[in-house]
Amino acid sequence: MIKARVTVTLKNGVLDPQGKAIEGALGSLGFEGVHQVRQGKVFDLEIDGTDKGQAEANLKTMCDKLLANTVIENYTIAID
Template sequence: MKARVTVTLKNGVLDPQGKAIEGALGALGFDGIGSVRQGKVIDIELGETDKAAAEAKLSDMCEKLLANTVIENYHIDIL
């Protein structure tokens, strides 16, 4: 089973990477750009065959390793 975990910064948390992209897009001549935020996407192949079990396991992985839940949100998609 394949899954995609998306980890994004919570609102209000400073995002220097996003700001750098915003600046670079402006410098390249793209206008009308509002806020830019950058996050991570992690594609995982799991041995699980049960969707609910896979989601529980992925949620556990996010809490323990993949996301810093103080400043980041995570979202799990089973593909």
């Protein structure tokens, strides 16, 4: 069993209204000095098999087809 984490974030230059809302809410809660909040999403997956190379290739395909909108999002893959 291979464990992996995929982190998806918006590309630089893409507006992030949710990040701005979080930034404003943190300020309202008294957390001063917080700037440039960007939100993203994390996927933890367990994949059958032991070949890390094949798992990474499959994860890239998963990201390109479903997990990330590669027009506006970047992703990173970490395999344990």
